[in-house]
Amino acid sequence: MGKIIVVTSGKGGVGKSTIAANIAFGLAFDGRKILLIDMDTGLRSLDLMLGTENELVFDLNDVLDGICTCEQAVFEVSRRPGLYMLPASQNIGSSAIKPQDVRALFATLKDTYDYIILDCPAGIERGFRNAVSAAESAILVITPDYVSLRSGERAFQLLTGEGVTDIQLIVNRIGRKPAVSLDECVRRMELPVLGFIPEDPKVSRMIAGGKPIIEYETAAGDAFERTVRRILGENVRYRPPHESLIHRIKTGFGKESACKS
Numbered sequence: 289m290g291k292i293i294v295v296t297s298g299k300g301g302v303g304k305s306t307i308a309a310n311i312a313f314g315l316a317f318d319g320r321k322i323l324l325i326d327m328d329t330g331l332r333s334l335d336l337m338l339g340t341e342n343e344l345v346f347d348l349n350d351v352l353d354g355i356c357t358c359e360q361a362v363f364e365v366s367r368r369p370g371l372y373m374l375p376a377s378q379n380i381g382s383s384a385i386k387p388q389d390v391r392a393l394f395a396t397l398k399d400t401y402d403y404i405i406l407d408c409p410a411g412i413e414r415g416f417r418n419a420v421s422a423a424e425s426a427i428l429v430i431t432p433d434y435v436s437l438r439s440g441e442r443a444f445q446l447l448t449g450e451g452v453t454d455i456q457l458i459v460n461r462i463g464r465k466p467a468v469s470l471d472e473c474v475r476r477m478e479l480p481v482l483g484f485i486p487e488d489p490k491v492s493r494m495i496a497g498g499k500p501i502i503e504y505e506t507a508a509g510d511a512f513e514r515t516v517r518r519i520l521g522e523n524v525r526y527r528p529p530h531e532s533l534i535h536r537i538k539t540g541f542g543k544e545s546a547c548k549s
């Protein structure tokens with residue numbers, strides 16, 4: 289029986305879609321059968337991030353409206369066997385979707401996939417509820433700044449209000465001098481940490497080419513790989529981005545380097 293995980297946040301632009309795409313890609317690379325669902329109706333982006341914009345025909349709204357079956361709308365990403373996608377509609381807003389319909393549909397898919405990853409839209413309105421109401425666990429994404437922290441705290445309240453209590457934290461876009469320290473982020477959110485992802489200019493460059501960063505030996509690519517291994521239950525050491533070379537040598541530099549296969 290598969291697990292439904294929603295990737296969510298309070299504030300937009302913190303990297304939810306980037307994280308959903310990379311995690312789904314990494315889990316499929318590990319041999320799992322993954323369904324990645326874009327819940328950002330009206331503003332879909334996962335197809336661009338994975339270079340599948342020419343592969344999609346139908347979308348989630350078509351399935352919910354009975355225009356096609358789920359099997360017709362879901363397609364396997366040609367560059368990554370085992371990774372399947374269900375795109376969002378680009379024309380219809382989230383108000384056209386009802387949480388109970390989403391829940392019923394996703395419940396029928398759980399036997400087919402190891403993980404169903406839901407990419408949640410920005411904000412805390414209807415689109416958020418549609419995605420969250422179907423999820424069993426959540427990845428809450430923040431960036432290390434006060435606005436994102438505050439909206440993350442709000443998203444946490446809403447998640448627990450919807451009955452989602454298995455929540456893990458990803459701090460994304462960590463630069464050399466974050467406005468809020470990672471310690472403070474973790475202390476304020478009071479959540480188990482799933483990953484620390486550095487700010488990496490290659491992320492946007494790879495997205496432009498429809499290639500997920502996890503495929504590459506870069507700072508963010510390595511951080512995503514460690515994150516995926518934690519989802520799979522491995523005990524992977526936390527390595528704060530931009531840790532000094534001297535510190536890494538002292539604490540066993542290279543211990544994790546075997547992670548890139």
Ligand SMILES: Nc1ncnc2c1ncn2[C@@H]1O[C@H](COP(=O)(O)OP(=O)(O)O)[C@@H](O)[C@H]1O
Binds near residue numbers: 302486
């Ligand atoms: N770790 C990162 N380093 C650099 N840029 C990033 C990183 N994560 C996300 N981005 C960029 O941030 C922007 C917003 O990301 P996106 O995944 O669309 O956010 P959301 O889905 O939360 O709105 C994109 O341009 C993306 O390339």
Ligand SMILES: [Mg+2]
Binds near residue numbers: 305306409
């Ligand atoms: Mg998004």
